[in-house]
Amino acid sequence: xxxxxxxxxxxxxxxxxxxxxxxxxxxxxxxxxxxxxxxxxxxxxxxxxxxxxxxxxxxxxxxxxxxxxxxxxxxxxxxxxxxxxxxxxxxxxxxxxxxxxxxxxxxxxxxxxxxxxxxxxxxxxxxxxxxxxxxxxxxxxxxxxxxxxxxxxxxxxxxxxxxxxxxxxxxxxxxxxxxxxxxxxxxxxxxxxxxxxxxxxxxxxxxxxxxxxxxxxxxxxxxxxxxxxxxxxxxxxxxxxxxxxxxxxxxxxxxxxxxxxxxxxxxxxxxxxxxxxxxxxxxxxxxxxxxxxxxxxxxxxxxxxxxxxxxxxxxxxxxxxxxxxxxx
Amino acid sequence: xxxxxxxxxxxxxxxxxxxxxxxxxxxxxxxxxxxxxxxxxxxxxxxxxxxxxxxxxxxxxxxxxxxxxxxxxxxxxxxxxxxxxxxxxxxxxxxxxxxxxxxxxxxxxxxxxxxxxxxxxxxxxxxxxxxxxxxxxxxxxxxxxxxxxxxxxxxxxxxxxxxxxxxxxxxxxxxxxxxxxxxxxxxx
Numbered sequence: 001x002x003x004x005x006x007x008x009x010x011x012x013x014x015x016x017x018x019x020x021x022x023x024x025x026x027x028x029x030x031x032x033x034x035x036x037x038x039x040x041x042x043x044x045x046x047x048x049x050x051x052x053x054x055x056x057x058x059x060x061x062x063x064x065x066x067x068x069x070x071x072x073x074x075x076x077x078x079x080x081x082x083x084x085x086x087x088x089x090x091x092x093x094x095x096x097x098x099x100x101x102x103x104x105x106x107x108x109x110x111x112x113x114x115x116x117x118x119x120x121x122x123x124x125x126x127x128x129x130x131x132x133x134x135x136x137x138x139x140x141x142x143x144x145x146x147x148x149x150x151x152x153x154x155x156x157x158x159x160x161x162x163x164x165x166x167x168x169x170x171x172x173x174x175x176x177x178x179x180x181x182x183x184x185x186x187x188x189x190x191x192x193x194x195x196x197x198x199x200x201x202x203x204x205x206x207x208x209x210x211x212x213x214x215x216x217x218x219x220x221x222x223x224x225x226x227x228x229x230x231x232x233x234x235x236x237x238x239x240x241x242x243x244x245x246x247x248x249x250x251x252x253x254x255x256x257x258x259x260x261x262x263x264x265x266x267x268x269x270x271x272x273x274x275x276x277x278x279x280x281x282x283x284x285x286x287x288x289x290x291x292x293x294x295x296x297x298x299x300x301x302x303x304x305x306x307x308x309x310x311x312x313x314x315x316x317x318x319x320x321x322x323x324x325x326x327x328x
Numbered sequence: 329x330x331x332x333x334x335x336x337x338x339x340x341x342x343x344x345x346x347x348x349x350x351x352x353x354x355x356x357x358x359x360x361x362x363x364x365x366x367x368x369x370x371x372x373x374x375x376x377x378x379x380x381x382x383x384x385x386x387x388x389x390x391x392x393x394x395x396x397x398x399x400x401x402x403x404x405x406x407x408x409x410x411x412x413x414x415x416x417x418x419x420x421x422x423x424x425x426x427x428x429x430x431x432x433x434x435x436x437x438x439x440x441x442x443x444x445x446x447x448x449x450x451x452x453x454x455x456x457x458x459x460x461x462x463x464x465x466x467x468x469x470x471x472x473x474x475x476x477x478x479x480x481x482x483x484x485x486x487x488x489x490x491x492x493x494x495x496x497x498x499x500x501x502x503x504x505x506x507x508x509x510x511x512x513x514x515x516x
Binding site for chain 2: 153154157158159160161162168201202203221222223224225229231281283284285286287297299
């Protein structure tokens, strides 16, 4: 009798224990199986997506706005949710949308064995969330730890484009610094070709990028035009035979395909964010031709970076462009 | 004899009247057309036309090159012709609209090398007063290059000098350390 009572009590206690249970499983053919689990520790919500396919996790893009986090998966998925998430979230097609319901900042980790994507959501005060640079620092694009060289265009006596009070050499430096700062906060390796208002030749910029063994080189410029422009090198036709004595040293030849992918990633990120067409040109730009890395030059409309909100959007675009390239 | 004298007299009178008519007519017509630039009516315009040429100048303007025909002094040697062309180019387009030709630029000299390269020495205004993006810089260089190449025979390539010195770039995007033909390879 006592044994029966013991077994009943044991059974009831097991049922009451918070053992992870598969609440819902959508196992359909042609879909990647992804499991999602979460935990809360000292006010930090951690959501982990796990899949067998490493490329699936690599190509997942996470974006955040002030109120929402979007996890965009590369293909359709069968999501197995373990337990109850105490913040509002739902799967819409390939996108998992999370509404934390309070000001937040986030931290993203991409891990292997097994392939998984971890998102930490940290509650912050409203003031913290609206501080300049807060959003850049918390950008969630999964950028792997690659070496990124950021080149603020112009500098010193070379003012660049002038637009009212705005001078290109200063605007590009401001953007580049914010980008480097945000990447550093995420423990990414980023270098600036110039950190102050100084003139640097095109050769010096290229040499710097090559000395740093850059994986990615992004030269930031402005344009008075209304459209964004993305440039990559036309390295394959750098010099004709007759003019070989004047040919520009082209280290870019071996990276031309990578540069094309980076340029396309940037173009896509701009289109998605600004809903504008992007002009993509291949030209014989000596700076890009001399860099031994995936290299692009981006021209940003001056009106886009005239306020902090615009700058923040541009930074998001740059990070997303890098993420799209890195996850190809 | 009196008959002969009379005949001679009549002949002299006739000659005098004829000569007087010619002289009178000359002065009459001179007076009639006296307020107009006499010498230029026929001969001078012809002479001016002989001393001038029409050239095609390519200007960067609002994201493209526009061609204008300009009348210049008759083209001579490579350097004289080249200077005429560059001077016209630096004046900028006559049409309305924004032009990216740097204002205030002066031609300091032109030198024609045995390698077929025309060296164009410009004042620092060409670099200092340029504030365009990459496309504007490309079109500025392309316009100058095309204007020279299409009008001055014998020139294979063009190289820009600033204040007599080689300069890496005019606007921070393209190289002018080398002659322009190669640098202006157009992409897609």
